[in-house]
Amino acid sequence: MSLYPIIWAAEHAPMVDAEERAILMALVMKGDFDGLNCFRSYKTLAKVARVDEKTAGRRCRAMESRGVLKRQEKHCSPVWEAIPEKQRPVIWEVMIPAEWWSAAQLADINEQRANLGRVPITPENRPALADAPPKKERSDKGTKRPKKKAAGEGEGTTSPGGDPGTTSPHPQDYKSPPPGLQVPQPSESPSESPSENNHAVADAVGNGAGGFARATSGAGAAGETGEAGSGSAASGTPKLPSQTKRSPRPATTKTRPRQESAGFQMVRNAIPVAVARPGTRLYVGLQRAINDLLDGNLAAGIPRRSPEQVIARINRRWYGEDADVRAAADYRGCDRCTASGCSSARRSADDADGCDRIKNPSSWLAAAIIAQDCPDPGCEDGLIIGGGACPTCRKRREEHQEAARVAAETRTRWEADAETYGSQRAALDTWTAAEKAEERRLRQTLAETGLYGALLDHHVQRHMTGWRDRNPQPAPRAAQGGRHRQEASA
Template sequence: MNHQFPIEGDELAVEDDWPAPHAQVPLWIVLSGISSRAVHQYAFLFAHTNPSRDGHRVAFPGQRAIAKALGMAVSKPERVKPYTDELVAIGALRVEEVTTRTGRAYRYILRYNPPPGWDRAINLPQWYDASPECRTRTPKTVATAPPTRTGGSPQIWGDGSPQKRGEGSPQIWGANYKNKNHNKEKDSGADAEGQSAGGFARAGAREGAAGGSGQAAGGSAASGKIPAPRKSPRPKTIKTSPRQLPAGYDLVRAAIPQEVARPGTQLAPMLQRAIADLLAGTPQARIPGRTPEQVIARINRRWYGQNGPERSAKGYVPTSDDEGAQPIRNRSSWLAAAILGQDCSDPACEDGQMINTGRTCPECKLQRDQAQAAARAAAEAAQRWEDEIADRETARDTSEAAQREHQQNATAEENRVRQHLSDAGVFGELLEYRVRQHMAAWRDQHPAPVRRNVPVAGAL
């Protein structure tokens, strides 16, 4: 049975706290091709924001909370990073590391609108235009007539048009309901015969076999013309032209490792966009473009320098819990995030060398000097620790040797005295008494060395 809307009483089934709390995920993120867990993470981060309070979409959840929300092990929160990298690669998220009183934390800045230059679908019409194979043909439905009152015209919202295939106007809520008041005025002009038949017959209409169903041979039983149902306008499809790839892209594409993409195939959109951003740069942010050679060298340093072939191989098992040892699940998204990552605060720095001048980056040089100084201080502290441990072990060995020597001398002296008294004919209790008396005097003259409780290495 087809329902006619609105159905009276529906509002009574709505809970007081409706609508339920929800998180908004822009459609351009859903249609971007990233993994479902990455979309899930965006929704979870968005639920932590409060735009009405600070005017920004900023979230501060911990990685353990994100891991639990994604259904992952809380004991290894670092495994959420691949999905964070996917959001960063498409420009939906920016991550900042901040220092707190208890250590380090991450600050997530969410983007709601597509980034400048976004060349992919932002709504369903664009997505279906780009994916014609996903279109489905909607089956046509045949409307069935609702129950009518005996002796009257059909029980239709707004107008008394019959429900017969091929005749009358269709049972559409939008068109009939809008003419409800107008049709009531028409009802007032019905003749006495029509009113006696059930109160719905129109003037000039003939009675039906059931006692007054007002169906004329040509269509509607109403004296007036039934307005045609209004059709909602189809949303205008906005067609965007494909993004123009910068010069040198083909050269970089040919140098992509085969583990990431086979030769001759098209790159994943996020990796393609990352390469284009590196080649073209961002003048608004004062990020200069790079040459194809510089981009290729950057890709090789990231992929091979961080053991990309081994970590992305099937059956790879991490040897530690370090982030740099975790397996690579999605090669394209990982490489896109890796080549866009910038350790230096200067956007013109290319791994320690300025792109424009070719000189050494002063910021990177300062960081290297500080790292070397910290390494030297750590090495000196480790050497002092080793020397102290060696001195403690030597002192412990000396103390133990002195204790052993004193015990050996005492045993030898006791044996000597015991033998001497036995030769003199002293036996039994008197022998033991004389031996104890002599050894007490001997220990007074030869005190035992003081035992030093020196801790061993690793017990400090």
Template sequence: MRKRSGRPPRFAQVPNETVDDSWNLDLTSLGLLTVLLRHKDGWDITLADIGRQYGYGEDAMAAAMGLLQVARYVVKVRVMGAKNQWRTEMAVFAPPARDAEVEELLAVIRAEDAQARRVEVIPPTATAIKKAAARREKLVKKGAPRVRENPDSEPTWGNAASSQVGPDSGVSRVPENPRVSKKTVSKKTMGEDEDAGPDAVGQGAGGFARAGASNGAAGETGEDEGGSAASAKIAPAQSKASKRRGTTKTQPRKESPGFELVRSAIPAAVASPGTKLFPGLHRAINDLLDGNASAGIPRRTPEQVIARINRRWYGENAEDRAAADYRGCDRCTASGCTTPRRDLENPEGCDRIKNRNSWLAAAILAQDCPDPGCEDGQIIDGGRCRACEERHAERREAARAAAEAAARWKAHGEAHSAAQAALDAWKEAEAAEERRLRTTLARAGVWGVKLDHQVGQHMNGWRNRHPRPATQGNEREAVGA
């Protein structure tokens, strides 16, 4: 995956507006965005390498990238170029990209690659959208402050249905030119004799405090309003907290109607009959059975979910790929594999399955077709999926073109080999004839310039009687490239 800048570089630091965007970014995703902004265009990006450098695993890097993509700090674009070869480019924006900027990015890619047949934005995965929504719900429950909406912001992938709430750092983009930043002035001007107001957590701008702490010195010294520290009530001594961790009571996982029927169809290699499912796989099945509007997953019947599981598990040869003796790349060993997994962004990666449960959970939620109601070529409500038919037609055409090109290369190679063999034979005959003539003339006492002259005259006549075989032309012209 190759990186390109979403805008011409304006600064080396991350904008304050982005640093303050705790509504869309956590610390891991903010750090990853900083790394992406730090590198120049053309840098080959591998999340596994970044994670290895900073001590994070693949799951943490994938989750951070998901948040960036949902908030449109990162826009991934899939391009079908010459010979129907796909490549992925990634544009980095800070602040997040607007719709107009995404359209401009696609237009620039089309202009740069005249052979590009398709240029399309890769939307964030349903898992990334779901995690972003869950994180926002968690922030709301914890009472995290939500500052006023930035008037220049636009809905992101995760909250397109509602207004986006983001921080206001005092920097916004000029509507006429989104590549230029300008300073904005607060509507309320603070007077010289006014105290600084409390910040987001109830503390003055001069420092930090834990959430829920009272504002002002009175809360810190225990003074009542109008009293003093000496007249304050002394709080009773608190018992020492136990070092033993408290027991957390959890509710049993919900089982949707038809869950048991689907559970009985789970391959034994993933989960033995009668055992509890991996939580991620449990949630994935519930999402398919109940539907998940926020993640764009329509409701399916138990029979459709079972058919989907069978197509993924058996159709993609998961049983063999999960075996300990399977080798999906040169770095695979019996204990595991450190090569990045194979996917659309990394077609050369390893296809070995390291965790059956997590792989199946991701596989049954994966949607290759842009239509969420498509069930591997068949619309849930009935009828064939036109998008899949068009994509299959393109793939068949690409396969046919590749087969024709391979046949032309093979025919050209055979013709070239035959022509080369004829030329080699002709050269051997030419050399043998010249050796024979020189030996004969030398025995007759012909030497020096006279010998060379007579040999040259004879060989010219020999070449006229035995023309040099024709050779193949340029290989690119021969195959019609």
């Protein structure tokens, strides 16, 4: 898998809609770096892109008709060929245009394709793609959607029994306040007096019989029944408990960002341009390393330094180890280095044969400036600050030289021993070959005279005993390394 096809599919591919782009991304994420060997079943594509299986197949064929996909016929993946023929999905080549890559990226990709026996990518075999067709508009675009009538709209609440009762009209919308309950006014009968009707019928403004009241009235049924308070009867309803839930996770602790140490800006201005351009924000690890040097961190073994000393250390370790050359894009530290990067192991104290190319200048410089090999906090790369040479470093240097000398002598002795052993082995192989040839010649000669069986073996054994006395086997000589070990043990 490579990021180039995924980036192209996510941001630059001419797609009709998001559904088609999701299918293309699900396809290229399992392909090669150049868009070849993209194969996944329609069922898997549908599962990853969250679409129907038939939709995945239809969209792939639509992209094929526009030239975005092409059925691959050569350089098929061994994984695809290992699938049973009846179960193999369609293997696609994603036609990423050659003009989409930069010159350096295209050169790197063509170099990898040449190693795999593939033809280079050119504008002829990877032409530019046309824009995607416009998305179809809805047939009802611009048409006003008809409003649905709510159930029971315009109807009130009627008292049971069919008798004239109270009605509660619904509001026209959610913003209008709900009107109060209304009681219809029955006509007065001749046998009833107005004073008697006033006890059972509510007026249009005040309180009503039966405990109902207008929402805007100042006193309601609560006053008539002896309950405290005013307003509607619903005012006496107990308040529901709060439904707020607390998260079981602990609250996030907010910390203030670390303030820059004194002299940090002075050191920042001296950072090489290859690490960070002026005016840009430093890598967090490099920023932390500079602050640790300016403030000192004895727990981590980092002594405190002045801004001038930090700048001198940066220049000494950056330019002294040719970091500006090793961090360049055209630098090749091993056979596996390319323009886009290197996959070899980094050179270190444990791996002297690794690649010395600097892939990340910021992290390399951060590790380089906080490294303190000498246990003396006043030592700065072999020199005592304000003094002469560091005695600790000088002693360690002498010990390293002595260890290197002993290792060289040991290597020389082992090489001499290997040469001696090789010559002795060659002499022994020659003697053994001569012995076998003599025994084979003697057996053939005696067999021609009619000897065979135990008598033949007796004559051969007696003759070979005399031959070994005349031609003794080469005796191994003591190796130089073994002689030194014997002398040391004595």
